[in-house]
Amino acid sequence: MTSYDLIIRNGNIVSADSVQLGDIAIKDGKIQEVAYGRKIDGDALKEINAEGLHVFPGLIDSHVHFNEPGRAEWEGLETGSKSLAAGGATTFFDMPLNSTPPTINAENLALKKALADQKAVVNPRFWGGLVPENIKDLKGLHDNGVIGFKAFMSPSGIADFNHSDDETIFKGMKEIASFGSILAVHAESTVICEQLAEEKISQGKTSARDYVESRPIISEIEAVRRIISYSEATGCKLHVVHASSRKVVKIIEEAKQRGVNVTVETCPHYLALTVKDLEEKGGLAKCAPPLRDEDEVEELWAALANGEIDVIGSDHSPAPASMKTITDNFFEGWGGISGAQSTLNILLTEGYYKRNLPLEKIVKLTAENPAKRFGLSTKGKIATGYDADLAIVDLNESFTLHNEDLYYRHKHSPYVGMTFKGKVKNTLVNGEVVFENGKIIVDKVQ
Numbered sequence: 001m002t003s004y005d006l007i008i009r010n011g012n013i014v015s016a017d018s019v020q021l022g023d024i025a026i027k028d029g030k031i032q033e034v035a036y037g038r039k040i041d042g043d044a045l046k047e048i049n050a051e052g053l054h055v056f057p058g059l060i061d062s063h064v065h066f067n068e069p070g071r072a073e074w075e076g077l078e079t080g081s082k083s084l085a086a087g088g089a090t091t092f093f094d095m096p097l098n099s100t101p102p103t104i105n106a107e108n109l110a111l112k113k114a115l116a117d118q119k120a121v122v123n124p125r126f127w128g129g130l131v132p133e134n135i136k137d138l139k140g141l142h143d144n145g146v147i148g149f150k151a152f153m154s155p156s157g158i159a160d161f162n163h164s165d166d167e168t169i170f171k172g173m174k175e176i177a178s179f180g181s182i183l184a185v186h187a188e189s190t191v192i193c194e195q196l197a198e199e200k201i202s203q204g205k206t207s208a209r210d211y212v213e214s215r216p217i218i219s220e221i222e223a224v225r226r227i228i229s230y231s232e233a234t235g236c237k238l239h240v241v242h243a244s245s246r247k248v249v250k251i252i253e254e255a256k257q258r259g260v261n262v263t264v265e266t267c268p269h270y271l272a273l274t275v276k277d278l279e280e281k282g283g284l285a286k287c288a289p290p291l292r293d294e295d296e297v298e299e300l301w302a303a304l305a306n307g308e309i310d311v312i313g314s315d316h317s318p319a320p321a322s323m324k325t326i327t328d329n330f331f332e333g334w335g336g337i338s339g340a341q342s343t344l345n346i347l348l349t350e351g352y353y354k355r356n357l358p359l360e361k362i363v364k365l366t367a368e369n370p371a372k373r374f375g376l377s378t379k380g381k382i383a384t385g386y387d388a389d390l391a392i393v394d395l396n397e398s399f400t401l402h403n404e405d406l407y408y409r410h411k412h413s414p415y416v417g418m419t420f421k422g423k424v425k426n427t428l429v430n431g432e433v434v435f436e437n438g439k440i441i442v443d444k445v446q
């Protein structure tokens with residue numbers, strides 16, 4: 001009898017504090033042994049020779065919108081999860097909105113879970129929503145295993161997911177704190193964004209730059225300050241998603257220092273793209289908060305290097321091409337970027353290669369930190385007893401991203417045409433190879 005299901009030999013194993021040569025043995029979906037600097041004895045049903053390659057903990061993408069049920073024509077759990085696997089991600093947290101019905105009660109959560117069980121090729125997890133109508137449903141969502149709750153402080157762009165006024169947020173946070181869960185927020189100020197947009201539009205100012213100026217950094221800062229105060233008043237754990245600027249991160253940093261239980265996410269697009277890209281690529285690069293200028297991008301990289309940011313999530317928020325085509329009015333068209341497949345590519349090319357961001361930091365931001373923050377006790381690390389969720393990467397291989405390389409339902413992305421260094425060769429989910437030689441080789445996660 002063979003000792004293991006799989007042995008990965010001679011890979012450079014990347015953890016949050018080191019990169020070391022070693023072997024990894026896997027059985028029953030779990031990592032059985034990690035041997036640094038020596039060979040694992042015993043045999044296996046399959047061996048992968050990882051000589052010259054790097055083995056990362058699979059990415060945990062804590063922020064995707066896969067739109068199913070109800071809006072699968074925008075993406076779907078199958079295409080969305082396949083794109084993650086192709087990019088080295090092994091777990092996703094699906095946001096409660098852009099699916100219909102949205103995940104705002106236990107019944108709707110059950111619908112989404114059942115579909116993910118049939119279709120996802122990586123591990124699915126779910127956020128519940130906090131909306132003005134569902135305070136009474138939060139506990140039921142929690143009891144059914146949501147990661148936490150997501151609220152919008154400004155309009156979400158989706159009719160069946162209302163944004164939360166301050167009363168809702170405060171009440172919701174008290175409730176969420178009562179069972180020890182966490183609130184994730186889209187933090188932009190409704191007052192600032194709406195009034196500035198109204199002004200611009202009434203003056204016929206609708207360029208990319210006008211759109212960006214209608215959602216300024218101060219609008220994020222104002223909302224973040226307010227929600228931090230609510231967190232301090234209620235004791236509710238807080239996670240600020242998609243911070244677009246280090247100035248926002250600084251506010252969160254100060255709160256952390258006072259002992260507030262708050263973390264912050266940024267996204268690959270704020271690290272790889274600027275307002276210029278929005279001007280050039282149009283709707284493909286439209287999101288909210290919007291892309292910023294180059295100096296902000298560099299500051300965000302500095303914040304990453306300095307450990308001020310906790311998590312990188314893709315905020316993959318796809319839509320059909322027709323909704324991403326903007327001719328002259330940037331206030332029209334879907335706000336959301338298709339990018340889930342490229343997170344690691346961007347961190348390696350723009351981070352590791354261009355700005356000396358250590359591989360260890362990439363592991364922290366994409367695996368170890370999200371696992372810790374959101375209570376995935378068997379994920380995020382390459383260590384004995386952990387789930388065998390892994391990405392094997394050739395750091396020396398370069399490629400240019402083409403539309404046809406994308407697994408998304410709609411094969412467009414602002415990253416198409418970019419040349420990346422570092423290519424995912426294999427992705428393993430629960431010990432099973434799901435992506436190999438450029439192809440997805442399973443139908444669903446085991």
Ligand SMILES: NC(=O)NC(NC(N)=O)C(=O)[O-]
Pocket residue numbers: 065097098156157158186242286287288289315317335336337
């Ligand atoms: N309805 C959305 O998917 N919105 C998303 N859109 C972005 N980020 O542009 C988000 O996370 O706010």
Ligand SMILES: [Zn+2]
Pocket residue numbers: 186241242288
């Ligand atoms: Zn958002």
Ligand SMILES: [Zn+2]
Pocket residue numbers: 063064065095315316317
């Ligand atoms: Zn989002």
